[in-house]
Amino acid sequence: MTYLISVNRFKKRLENNQNNTVIVDVRFQLNDPDAGRKAYLDNHIPGAVYMDLNKDLSGPPGKHGGNHPLPDMKMFTAKMGKIGIDHDTTVVIYDQANDMFSARLWWLLDSLGHEKVYVLDGGYNRWVEEGNKATDEIPELEAKEFRAEFHEDNxxxxxxxxxxxxxxxxxxxxxxxxxxxxxxxxxxxxxxxxxxxxxxxxxxxxxxxxxxxxxxxxxxxxxxxxxxxxxxxxxxxxxxxxxxxxxxxxxxxxxxxxxxxxxxxxxxxxxxxxxxxxxx
Known part of the structure; x- marks a missing residue:
């Protein structure tokens, strides 16, 4: 599937030092909102930055609008720029396994017209199972300007x-x-x-x-x-x-x-x- 990237292909991309790749960890648990961030701080794929479902990928819940309303798109695009995403960036998103949260960020970026967005098939679990390294090191990111227009018809x-x-x-x-x-x-x-x-x-x-x-x-x-x-x-x-x-x-x-x-x-x-x- 064109929206997925295998661990092997992803690893080769990193080994070949293909520039302008941002890795996003979106692990989350609905019944324990802090669990994903704690897991990230403990160990994550090297170079990955953490994005939180409640704080980054959603707006504040209200009486109407659902429990996870869409984030304010100006704030969201600004956050994407701060973690190093611009028009030319390839974004690779991973969850614990093949969970729902990576697809949420994929959808948000896709709805902003960003084409180079992939979900890591198998997520963090498969990355580790295939013998790849994890780290607790927090990456230093270079902020960029992310210009995008939300497709309201989505x-x-x-x-x-x-x-x-x-x-x-x-x-x-x-x-x-x-x-x-x-x-x-x-x-x-x-x-x-x-x-x-x-x-x-x-x-x-x-x-x-x-x-x-x-x-x-x-x-x-x-x-x-x-x-x-x-x-x-x-x-x-x-x-x-x-x-x-x-x-x-x-x-x-x-x-x-x-x-x-x-x-x-x-x-x-x-x-x-x-x-x-x-x-x-």
């Missing part, structure tokens, strides 16, 4: 979502686990179920049983029920685990794919909005 808000679903202009998919989709369990929010009309495509289904990204043929089978000529809106709980599905769909040539950033946490913040628990 997202939909709740009003646009309702309009497009009501007029059957788009398909909505829910990236959460089936148990949460059906409302059988809900560990994070006060209501359970899903947005009426949403079809379930669990984000981990883009991965094999051993956690590897699926090959193109397997991904095509996973999304075979989704037409490529229809607008697809991707949601989850708060706009994070939707991103692996977006990455997979775009890699397959689905061009009209949008994120509903607020997702289920935004939807249920409006008392009048109904939730569904049956298969759509």
């Amino acid at each position: 997202i939909v808000d709740i009003e646009e979502l309702k309009e497009k679903l009501g007029e059957e202009q788009a398909l909505l998919i829910d990236s959460r686990a089936k148990e949460r989709y059906f409302g059988k369990t809900e560990p994070l929010y006060g209501k359970s179920g899903h947005i009426p009309g949403a079809k379930n495509f669990f984000w981990k289904d883009v991965l094999t049983s051993d956690g590897n990204w699926k090959k193109k043929e397997e991904l095509e089978e996973n999304f075979s029920s989704l037409p490529k000529d229809k607008e697809i809106i991707v949601s989850c709980g708060s706009g994070v685990s939707a991103c692996p599905n977006i990455l997979a769909l775009k890699s397959l040539g689905y061009s009209n794919v949008k994120l509903y950033p607020g997702s289920f946490s935004d939807w249920i913040s409006y008392e009048d909005n109904k939730v569904e628990t049956k298969e759509e």
